[in-house]
Amino acid sequence: MKILYPFVAVLGLIVIAAVGSSIGMEALFGIVFPYLALLIFIGGFINKVVGWAKSPVPFRIPTTCGQANSLPWIKQDMLDCPSTTPGVIGRMVLEIFLFRSLFRNTQADVYDGPKLRYGSSKYLWLFALLFHYSFLVILVRHLRLFADPIPFFVNILEFADGFLQIGAPHIYQSDLVIIGAIALLFLRRILLTNVRYISLPADYFPLFLIFAIAVTGMLMRYVTRVDVVNIKTLAVGLATFKPVIAGDLGMMFYIHIFLVSTLLVYFPFSKLMHLGGVFMSPTRNLANNSRMVRHINPWNDPNLKPHSYASYEDEYREFMVDAGIPVDKELPAETPAAEEA
Amino acid sequence: MANMKVGELGVSVAREPSLMTGAVPSKDWWDVPAVFKPGNFCYPAKPEMVEYHSKSLPGKFGESRVWDPQSDDWKLPENWKEIIINGLKERLDKFRSLKIFMDCCVRCGACADKCHFFLGTGDPKNMPVLRAELMRSIYRNEFTKAGKILGKLAGAREMTFGVLKEWFMYFYQCTECRRCSVFCPYGIDTAEITMMARELLHLVGVGTNWILEPAANSNRTGNHMGLQPHTLKENMEYLCDDIESITGIKITPSWNRKGAEILIINPSADVFAEPGIYTCMGYLLLFEHIGLDYTFSTYASEGGNFGSFTNNELMKRLNAKMYAEAKRLGVKWILGGECGHMWRVLHQYMDTMNGPADFLEMPKSPLTGTVFENAASTKMVHLTEFTADLIRHGKLKIDPSRNNHRRVTYHDSCNPARAMGLLDEPRYVLKNVVNSFHEMPENTIRESTFCCGSGTGLNTGEIMDLRMRAGLPRANAVQYVKDKHDVNTLSCICAIDRATLTALVDFWVPGTQVCGVSELVGNALVMDGEKERESGLRFEPLEGMEG
Ligand code: SF4
Numbered sequence A: 001m002k003i004l005y006p007f008v009a010v011l012g013l014i015v016i017a018a019v020g021s022s023i024g025m026e027a028l029f030g031i032v033f034p035y036l037a038l039l040i041f042i043g044g045f046i047n048k049v050v051g052w053a054k055s056p057v058p059f060r061i062p063t064t065c066g067q068a069n070s071l072p073w074i075k076q077d078m079l080d081c082p083s084t085t086p087g088v089i090g091r092m093v094l095e096i097f098l099f100r101s102l103f104r105n106t107q108a109d110v111y112d113g114p115k116l117r118y119g120s121s122k123y124l125w126l127f128a129l130l131f132h133y134s135f136l137v138i139l140v141r142h143l144r145l146f147a148d149p150i151p152f153f154v155n156i157l158e159f160a161d162g163f164l165q166i167g168a169p170h171i172y173q174s175d176l177v178i179i180g181a182i183a184l185l186f187l188r189r190i191l192l193t194n195v196r197y198i199s200l201p202a203d204y205f206p207l208f209l210i211f212a213i214a215v216t217g218m219l220m221r222y223v224t225r226v227d228v229v230n231i232k233t234l235a236v237g238l239a240t241f242k243p244v245i246a247g248d249l250g251m252m253f254y255i256h257i258f259l260v261s262t263l264l265v266y267f268p269f270s271k272l273m274h275l276g277g278v279f280m281s282p283t284r285n286l287a288n289n290s291r292m293v294r295h296i297n298p299w300n301d302p303n304l305k306p307h308s309y310a311s312y313e314d315e316y317r318e319f320m321v322d323a324g325i326p327v328d329k330e331l332p333a334e335t336p337a338a339e340e341a
Numbered sequence B: 001m002a003n004m005k006v007g008e009l010g011v012s013v014a015r016e017p018s019l020m021t022g023a024v025p026s027k028d029w030w031d032v033p034a035v036f037k038p039g040n041f042c043y044p045a046k047p048e049m050v051e052y053h054s055k056s057l058p059g060k061f062g063e064s065r066v067w068d069p070q071s072d073d074w075k076l077p078e079n080w081k082e083i084i085i086n087g088l089k090e091r092l093d094k095f096r097s098l099k100i101f102m103d104c105c106v107r108c109g110a111c112a113d114k115c116h117f118f119l120g121t122g123d124p125k126n127m128p129v130l131r132a133e134l135m136r137s138i139y140r141n142e143f144t145k146a147g148k149i150l151g152k153l154a155g156a157r158e159m160t161f162g163v164l165k166e167w168f169m170y171f172y173q174c175t176e177c178r179r180c181s182v183f184c185p186y187g188i189d190t191a192e193i194t195m196m197a198r199e200l201l202h203l204v205g206v207g208t209n210w211i212l213e214p215a216a217n218s219n220r221t222g223n224h225m226g227l228q229p230h231t232l233k234e235n236m237e238y239l240c241d242d243i244e245s246i247t248g249i250k251i252t253p254s255w256n257r258k259g260a261e262i263l264i265i266n267p268s269a270d271v272f273a274e275p276g277i278y279t280c281m282g283y284l285l286l287f288e289h290i291g292l293d294y295t296f297s298t299y300a301s302e303g304g305n306f307g308s309f310t311n312n313e314l315m316k317r318l319n320a321k322m323y324a325e326a327k328r329l330g331v332k333w334i335l336g337g338e339c340g341h342m343w344r345v346l347h348q349y350m351d352t353m354n355g356p357a358d359f360l361e362m363p364k365s366p367l368t369g370t371v372f373e374n375a376a377s378t379k380m381v382h383l384t385e386f387t388a389d390l391i392r393h394g395k396l397k398i399d400p401s402r403n404n405h406r407r408v409t410y411h412d413s414c415n416p417a418r419a420m421g422l423l424d425e426p427r428y429v430l431k432n433v434v435n436s437f438h439e440m441p442e443n444t445i446r447e448s449t450f451c452c453g454s455g456t457g458l459n460t461g462e463i464m465d466l467r468m469r470a471g472l473p474r475a476n477a478v479q480y481v482k483d484k485h486d487v488n489t490l491s492c493i494c495a496i497d498r499a500t501l502t503a504l505v506d507f508w509v510p511g512t513q514v515c516g517v518s519e520l521v522g523n524a525l526v527m528d529g530e531k532e533r534e535s536g537l538r539f540e541p542l543e544g545m546e547g
C-alpha cells in the first residue's frame, strides 16, 4: 500500500494531463497550472522558512563532531566543531555541497557473541550526491528555454554534460545519472529492511514523481522529438509574463509540465523542505562558543530563581554549625541557662 | 526478566527476531502497541515528588497521583490531549530546532542503526527516526496542512492514549546522547525531540521517580543524593583519612568558605559512591599538590542536573545555584568536576539561562597563568582542561608507573564529546599519567562514542535488562580492547558513567574496572612529603608491591 498508492497517484496525474491537454485544455496545463504552482511553491516555501525563523533559537546546541576550541596547543577541528563564523560557513558548505554527515555513515551488524561490527557505508552518500547534482544540472540546463540570450554558464554546463556525445541528439550524462540514482534510492528504500519499515507513502511519492518527470523529459527529447522552438516560445513567454501557446507541443510536454507543477505544489508541504531546513538546523549552523560568548534567549525568565541559600541555611543551620561549616546567620542564642551549663 | 544472565541476554540480542537481526515486524509501526511489563519501564514518580516540584513550578508536573503504567487507566486529567497539543504548540514557538526537526526528516535511515538502544533491542521504534516519528505524526496531524488533508498517507495520526504510551515507553528509551545527530544529514537531534517529549509528558503528570526524586533532592539539599551539609563534610573527611593512610598526606578541604579563589562543583556521587569516591580523592590530591585556594559548597554540591531530564524551568532552577553560590562566596571563578550532563547544561545553557556571570573574573590558572579564553563568558573551566594545562606546563610531579597495574582505555562520555567537543584533553592527561593507554575501535569513540546506555535518569535497577542491552555497543568495544590489549580499566569523565559503566562491564566484560580520569591522576601524583606508596587509591596493591 505504501508503495502502491503513490504509484497510482503519479499514474493518475499522468492520465489527467494526457486527457486534459488533448481535449483542448492546453492553456490550463501549459499556462495556468505552471503559474499557480510556482506561486504556491514560492509562497509556501517562504511561508515555511519564515515560520521557522519566527521561532527563536534559545540555546546554542551545535552537535560537536570534533575537538572544540580549547587550549591553544590543542588542535581544534575547525570544520566539524567550529567556534567562529568562518568555521560555521565551512561546516555548512561541506554539509550542503558534499553531504559531509552522510559521508560518515556506517552500517552495523550484530552476530553471535553477541558482537557488533560497524563497516563504512557510503552508498547513501553516493546515491544522494548523484541524485542531487544531476537534478541541479538538469535544472540549470532548463534555463536555456527560459532565457534569451542563453546565459554563458548554461552553454558551458550543457557542453560538459553532453561531453560523451552518445547518439544524436547527444545524450546528457545527467539524464542517465538521475534515472539511475532514483532507481538506486528506490531500491535502497525497498531492499534495506530498516529503511523499508520507516518509509511512508510520502517518501515514495516524490521518488515516483521525479522519476516520471525525468522520463517524460527524456522521452520528449530523445523519442517524441518535440518542437523546441515552440516550447521555448512558451517558456520565454511564461518568464516574461506574456505566455502564448504556439503550435502543437505534444502530449508528452503537457504531462511533463503538469508533473513539474505538482512537484512544485507538493514541495513546501512535504519533507522536500529539507532543502530549506538544511541551512537552518541549529545543531549545524551555530558556532560552538557558548562558554566564550553570551547568547540571549528571548523568553528567558529572569524571575525563575533557585531555591535560595537563605532558606537552605535556615533548614540546616544547626547541622552546619555543629559540623563547623560557616553560616551567614548565627544560630539564635539558646536560653541563657542552657548556654551557661 | 529484570536480571537476565549474560548468556541468555547475549543470545537474545543476536538471535531473537528483531529488526536488528533481520526480522521485519508484520505490522506497520503505528499498529504495534507499546506494552508495559515488569522490567521494561521506570517506576512512576511518587505523588509527593510531583507535589514538591509543583509547588515551585505550578502546572509543569501535572497532577500528583498514584498510577500504574501497566494499567489501562493512567488517571490522566480529562483534558490531557489538549494539554499535550497546546504544550507542543508552545514549544514549537519557543524552539526553532523542534520546528525544523519536525519538518525536515527525509527518512533516509542514516540514523537508524546509530542508536545503542536499537542496536541492543532491535526494536524498530528505537531507531531515532521512528522515535521522532512518534511525535512527528502528531505534529503533522495538528499543525501541517498536508497532514490534515492527507492524514495517514502523509504520516499523520491522531493523539491517542496508545500514542501517549508509546511516548512514555520510547522517550524513556533514549538517553539523549545525540549520537544519531552526528550522522543525520540535517543534524536532526533526536535528543532534542526527546527533551520536548519529556516536558510534555510531565505536563500531564507522567514522569519517573528516578528523575523527580533526585531533582527534588538537588533542589532542597543541593545534591541529588539528598546529602545534608554535615554528611557531605563528614564523608569527605573519610576520603581524606583514606588518602592519609595511602599517601601519608593530610588534606583538609574547606566548605562554604567565603573569599576562596575558586569554587569547585563536582557530581555529588563522587563524594559518596564507588567508584566516584576515588575520582574525588584524585581531585583532592591534585588541589593539594598545586596548593589551590579552593572551596567546596554544600549548597551547590551537585554538578549533575536532573532538571534537564524534566523541563527547561527545573533545569534552570537547579543550575542557577552554581552562580548564586559563586556570588555569595565571592570566588573568582568556578572549576567543574568530571560530570557529563552537568557539562552539557553548563556549556550549552548556563550562561544563557543564568548569566551574565559578570561578578566573576576571567578564569586564569593561578599556577600556569593560562587564561581560559574558551570560558570567557561562563567563567567555568572543566577540570580536565585545567589538568591538561597543568601537565603541559610541567606543574605536576607525575610517576605514571604507579598506574602500571592499569591498562587503560577511555570512554568519551556523550555530553562532553558531542555537546562540548572535549576530546583531546582527557587523552592528553591519560597519556601522561598511565603507561598503557589503548583506544577502542574508531567508530565507537570521540564523536561516534557510544552511550553507557543508562543516562538521563535511566540508571535505575528496574530496567536492568534494557540497560544491559543499550550498553552492549559500549561493552563490545571494551571487550575488543580487552581481548586485544588486555585492557582492564575503563576511564571516563562522567559520574553517571562511573555508576552505570560499572554495572555494564560487570555484566558483559567482567574483570574490568571503571574509574574517573582524576583517579589515575591522583594515583600518579608524587606529593611533597608523601610516604612510599604501596597501594593505589582503592587500596589495591601497586605493581611490584603485591607481595
Ligand atoms: S538521518 Fe536524519 S533525515 Fe535521515 S532518517 Fe534519520 S533523522 Fe531523518
Ligand code: SF4
Pocket (backbone or CB within 6 Å): B114, B115, B116, B117, B127, B128, B131, B173, B174, B175, B176, B177, B178, B179, B180, B181, B190, B191, B194, B451
Ligand atoms: S539521542 Fe542517543 S539514545 Fe536518543 S535516539 Fe539518538 S542515538 Fe538513540
